[in-house]
Amino acid sequence: MFAEVILPLPLYSTFTYSIPDGMEGVVTGSRVLVQFGRRKFYTAIVAALHNQPPEGYDVKPISSLLDPSPIVRFPQLKLWQWIADYYLCSPGDVYKAAIPTGLKPESTTFLTINPDFDLLEITGSLREEEAGIIQLIASEKKISISDIQTRTEIPNAATYIKPLLESGVLEVAETVVERYRPKVVKMVRLTIAPGDTDGLHQFFDLTGRSDRQQKALMAYLDLSGFLNAEGKPAEVERDRLLQHSGITPGILKAMTDKGIFEVYKKSINRFLDFNGHTAPLPPLSEPQQKVCDSLLELFRTKDVGLLHGVTGSGKTEIYSHLIRRVLDEGHQVLFLVPEISLTTQLTDRLRRIFGDRLLVYHSKFSDNERVDVWRRVLDSHEPLVILGARSAVFLPFHHLGLVIVDEEHESSYKQYDPAPRYNARDTAIVLAMMHGAKTLLGSATPAIDTYYKALEGKYGLATLSERYEGAQLPEVEVVDMKDQRKRKLAEGILSQPLRLATTEAMQKSRQALMFQNRRGFAPYVVCRNCGWTPRCTNCDVALVYHKHSDMLRCHYCGFAMPLPPLCPACQENSVEIYGYGTERIAEEVHKAFEGYRVGRMDLDSTRNKDAFQEIIEDFSSHRMDILVGTQMITKGLDFGDVTVVGVLNADSLLNFPDFRANERAFNMLEQVAGRAGRRAEMGRVYIQTTDPGNRVLDFVRAHDYKAFYDMEIESRRRLLYPPFSRIINIYFKNKNAADVDTAALLFANSLRSIFGPRVLGPERPFVSRVATWYLQCIMLKIEATASMKKVKHILRTIYESLARDPRIKSSIIYYDVDPA
Numbered sequence: 001m002f003a004e005v006i007l008p009l010p011l012y013s014t015f016t017y018s019i020p021d022g023m024e025g026v027v028t029g030s031r032v033l034v035q036f037g038r039r040k041f042y043t044a045i046v047a048a049l050h051n052q053p054p055e056g057y058d059v060k061p062i063s064s065l066l067d068p069s070p071i072v073r074f075p076q077l078k079l080w081q082w083i084a085d086y087y088l089c090s091p092g093d094v095y096k097a098a099i100p101t102g103l104k105p106e107s108t109t110f111l112t113i114n115p116d117f118d119l120l121e122i123t124g125s126l127r128e129e130e131a132g133i134i135q136l137i138a139s140e141k142k143i144s145i146s147d148i149q150t151r152t153e154i155p156n157a158a159t160y161i162k163p164l165l166e167s168g169v170l171e172v173a174e175t176v177v178e179r180y181r182p183k184v185v186k187m188v189r190l191t192i193a194p195g196d197t198d199g200l201h202q203f204f205d206l207t208g209r210s211d212r213q214q215k216a217l218m219a220y221l222d223l224s225g226f227l228n229a230e231g232k233p234a235e236v237e238r239d240r241l242l243q244h245s246g247i248t249p250g251i252l253k254a255m256t257d258k259g260i261f262e263v264y265k266k267s268i269n270r271f272l273d274f275n276g277h278t279a280p281l282p283p284l285s286e287p288q289q290k291v292c293d294s295l296l297e298l299f300r301t302k303d304v305g306l307l308h309g310v311t312g313s314g315k316t317e318i319y320s321h322l323i324r325r326v327l328d329e330g331h332q333v334l335f336l337v338p339e340i341s342l343t344t345q346l347t348d349r350l351r352r353i354f355g356d357r358l359l360v361y362h363s364k365f366s367d368n369e370r371v372d373v374w375r376r377v378l379d380s381h382e383p384l385v386i387l388g389a390r391s392a393v394f395l396p397f398h399h400l401g402l403v404i405v406d407e408e409h410e411s412s413y414k415q416y417d418p419a420p421r422y423n424a425r426d427t428a429i430v431l432a433m434m435h436g437a438k439t440l441l442g443s444a445t446p447a448i449d450t451y452y453k454a455l456e457g458k459y460g461l462a463t464l465s466e467r468y469e470g471a472q473l474p475e476v477e478v479v480d481m482k483d484q485r486k487r488k489l490a491e492g493i494l495s496q497p498l499r500l501a502t503t504e505a506m507q508k509s510r511q512a513l514m515f516q517n518r519r520g521f522a523p524y525v526v527c528r529n530c531g532w533t534p535r536c537t538n539c540d541v542a543l544v545y546h547k548h549s550d551m552l553r554c555h556y557c558g559f560a561m562p563l564p565p566l567c568p569a570c571q572e573n574s575v576e577i578y579g580y581g582t583e584r585i586a587e588e589v590h591k592a593f594e595g596y597r598v599g600r601m602d603l604d605s606t607r608n609k610d611a612f613q614e615i616i617e618d619f620s621s622h623r624m625d626i627l628v629g630t631q632m633i634t635k636g637l638d639f640g641d642v643t644v645v646g647v648l649n650a651d652s653l654l655n656f657p658d659f660r661a662n663e664r665a666f667n668m669l670e671q672v673a674g675r676a677g678r679r680a681e682m683g684r685v686y687i688q689t690t691d692p693g694n695r696v697l698d699f700v701r702a703h704d705y706k707a708f709y710d711m712e713i714e715s716r717r718r719l720l721y722p723p724f725s726r727i728i729n730i731y732f733k734n735k736n737a738a739d740v741d742t743a744a745l746l747f748a749n750s751l752r753s754i755f756g757p758r759v760l761g762p763e764r765p766f767v768s769r770v771a772t773w774y775l776q777c778i779m780l781k782i783e784a785t786a787s788m789k790k791v792k793h794i795l796r797t798i799y800e801s802l803a804r805d806p807r808i809k810s811s812i813i814y815y816d817v818d819p820a
């Protein structure tokens with residue numbers, strides 16, 4: 001028998017391994033260890049079994065089977081294949097993204113000392129660094145190269161290791177590291193044989209007259225209930241027993257020695273135990289109930305439904321009612337949100353209702369936590385609701401009944417880098433279909449593509465056009481910043497209307513949100529004298545000044561350098577900073593509204609794991625009055641006391657060179673506006689711009705999605721952009737600028753011979769060099785109905801026909817299907 005396995009590598013196909021005699025239980029979805037290349041071992045997933053020996057190479061056997069039962073389910077493998085075909089990537093790319101790192105140990109190179117080598121012979125001739133390295137390895141027996149580097153602090157340790165390997169003093173030992181460590185706790189139970197209730201008396205006898213031992217025994221019975229469902233002594237966590245009984249570990253030890261208790265280790269899942277009581281669902285309002293009913297109705301004939309509900313209309317409440325129904329029917333639910341900050345707020349809301357049936361899964365979780373969720377979903381057939389960001393589509397669901405994609409228009413559902421460059425919303429729809437489940441897309445500002453499908457009848461559509469309990473949509477004022485500056489009404493970046501409204505809100509103990517789509521302190525640094533600007537050495541972008549760290553930083557590759565005191569070009573003391581990032585705005589807001597508490601939410605302030613939660617909790621419970629943030633604060637958050645929202649600079653949103661620019665600008669502005677006035681009091685939104693006549697702003701002011709859509713769909717139709725076509729961007733990366741240009745040109749010419757005028761470019765992207773790689777991009781616009789399998793095949797053929805050209809060979813080529 002042979003197994004086709006998927007390796008966690010960007011390889012075009014699967015690989016064949018033989019199943020050795022005696023290795024039982026290898027099935028589709030099994031996790032196996034295989035050798036690939038001369039030294040490396042990988043955890044691979046079995047994609048299929050067959051008995052066709054491969055031609056052209058010697059088949060290696062599977063080295064070992066890692067689990068007694070598969071960790072990937074068959075429907076998942078089907079989904080992986082769909083992703084690889086549709087998004088033009090390798091199954092290995094999908095595998096890497098799909099499985100938590102803890103489930104795919106990779107080999108690490110370890111070094112040991114060659115036992116046949118006489119160390120004394122060479123001791124005298126060693127350099128100091130070499131001796132140090134040998135000493136460390138000798139004391140550790142074996143150690144990885146990266147550990148040598150950190151432990152010895154020898155810069156460039158590898159240069160010393162290499163001659164030692166060549167002379168045979170050191171050798172490589174290959175060991176696989178199992179990354180996942182389950183949490184281990186000590187448990188206690190009675191040693192009594194099952195069913196032997198008489199034995200209990202013996203144990204009391206065994207305690208002798210010791211009060212404390214009897215107390216421990218009573219506490220144990222109290223906590224454990226004595227026997228479990230199988231009639232065996234139930235187990236209790238050791239720490240709990242000690243705490244509950246108040247006995248010392250010494251007494252417990254004495255009791256174990258006497259044979260009363262046994263103490264043993266057990267690995268457990270790292271779930272938060274949910275001990276609270278669940279609350280009933282709040283009843284739906286009449287319009288909400290109507291929409292809920294019509295969704296149920298439309299799901300009788302459609303697989304996908306779109307809930308178009310204005311901000312604050314109670315979409316989350318409707319989702320909750322639907323989730324309850326699906327759980328009651330015994331099915332699982334996947335609830336996707338575009339941003340981790342949203343899982344934070346929703347976790348509280350949903351936990352209250354669904355208790356421990358709610359699981360949360362996203363990338364800020366530690367690897368161990370993710371493995372735990374994975375295993376729980378894999379092993380349990382119970383109805384669960386899984387709340388997660390993008391990567392939750394990869395979990396091993398059973399009986400999936402409903403997928404909810406909240407804020408379905410969000411571009412953050414699209415993974416941009418690395419491959420697989422998939423859109424989690426569209427993948428979720430496919431996932432649902434594979435399970436025979438329904439998908440509900442929700443948004444106040446549906447994606448143009450989605451709304452088009454709904455109007456065409458491909459998706460069902462339900463609309464909720466009023467806010468809950470008659471709260472009004474906020475009043476939007478567009479503020480002309482040129483005029484504000486001319487009349488000297490602006491103070492820094494704050495216009496007069498925004499200042500006045502915020503002051504009033506503060507006096508009434510309300511809250512305000514300030515949105516700026518730029519992090520850092522100041523995005524422009526320029527020499528006043530000669531025009532010098534600091535640029536990243538690795539990327540084609542200007543550096544942004546960060547005040548907290550007092551550094552200039554590249555937002556693409558992380559490169560950082562100090563702000564030079566004198567201009568490096570003209571040596572004058574004339575380097576100035578301009579413009580506003582969130583860091584600077586938080587500082588100005590703080591000065592302008594003295595005595596009020598100002599917080600900031602952006603990538604820099606949320607790097608640690610719990611930061612989202614802390615900021616959101618502080619703001620929700622009104623320990624903070626004004627929150628400044630990037631797009632993180634625009635999406636779906638529900639804060640009742642926010643009455644003022646400021647968009648500090650809408651210009652960059654309105655002038656983006658891309659066919660989705662209008663869509664993105666409208667969505668972003670309407671969504672951020674939607675954070676205001678979500679309860680009784682009317683909210684006010686101030687959009688500051690130097691382009692107040694922009695049409696997108698008119699639609700936002702009128703909260704008129706439909707009118708915006710009508711305008712936008714016409715221009716898409718005229719220019720043959722999605723949904724009237726499908727776009728594939730083909731990117732080329734090379735460290736050499738001339739080579740990347742030629743490679744892209746060669747490829748484009750071949751493409752043109754097949755696709756003709758559907759090929760646009762090549763062109764350098766907006767940022768044409770990132771992390772020392774030069775970039776080129778070809779845009780391919782194909783029919784929306786074209787078969788992606790065929791397209792993939794054609795692209796592969798073109799690539800193979802050019803593969804020998806050194807400029808193609810030295811380039812990295814990748815595809816971005818349906819770019820967001």
Ligand code: ADP
Binds near residue numbers: 636
């Ligand atoms: P959306 O997701 O449409 O923006 P939410 O679901 O967040 O709106 O609802 C807005 C606010 O109104 C929330 O605080 C929510 O708790 C409240 N709300 C909406 N519907 C109900 C309801 N049926 N009963 C009680 N509160 C509701």
Ligand code: ZN
Binds near residue numbers: 528530532567568
């Ligand atoms: Zn200068």
Ligand code: ZN
Binds near residue numbers: 537554557559771
């Ligand atoms: Zn850079």
